[in-house]
């Protein structure tokens with residue numbers, strides 16, 4: 318599904334991502350872990366087209382997407398959530414979703430000015446899709462609440478619903494369980510499994526090791542921009558290089 322070949326991103330003298338090659342299989346949950354500053358976010362920025370690589374190649378679903386812009390990559394089926402979910406705080410959850418969907422649909426300025434039939438039809442479809450996305454992530458009950466009033470866990474679910482607007486094949490989730498309590502983390506993990514059940518491929522960055530170890534099919538470990546390991550949770554847990562660099566001897570003992 319996603320093939321990364323010798324991907325490098327340099328910022329001045331610093332290689333934030335250095336010569337990474339890896340492949341992520343379709344319909345699986347892939348996790349990227351590593352200490353702060355290891356290059357995880359930069360890696361996501363490269364895959365999603367937010368920044369161009371210095372060198373290397375990114376092939377998504379058989380197409381070379383290296384150097385494409387974020388909107389072009391999104392069009393091909395890669396969608397993304399961010400560590401912080403930015404919402405229109407005074408608007409309802411449903412309206413946030415409708416705006417999110419509208420931004421991704423096709424009417425041009427002339428349609429808006431002329432208020433065409435196509436525009437009206439798109440608006441209707443957006444409302445239906447927004448409602449469907451909220452149902453999918455388990456938020457129909459808060460659809461009319463003001464965004465400012467919902468919990469951190471609900472915000473995370475809204476981020477998922479927004480990312481689903483483009484009907485992606487692959488979802489990049491940046492700390493999907495960041496700032497949510499352990500019970501809610503289980504719920505977020507279940508939602509990720511549901512996405513995969515519905516045919517999506519997931520790639521996530523997460524610091525919550527219990528969640529990752531229970532959820533991921535494959536883990537890539539970054540350290541100082543380099544891939545130091547990849548494998549199943551069991552392989553990663555017992556990898557001496559990972560233990561040394563990242564997990565620490567306490568985790569190994571556990």
Ligand SMILES: Nc1ncnc2c1ncn2[C@@H]1O[C@H](COP(=O)(O)OP(=O)(O)OP(=O)(O)O)[C@@H](O)[C@H]1O
Pocket residue numbers: 328331332333351352353354355356357358359360
């Ligand atoms: N635009 C930029 N310009 C210069 N340096 C950058 C830029 N973006 C990231 N870096 C540097 O690249 C390195 C990797 O950063 P990155 O944010 O990708 O790490 P991370 O693993 O996502 O960290 P965290 O877990 O803290 O989010 C860091 O040293 C960071 O300071």
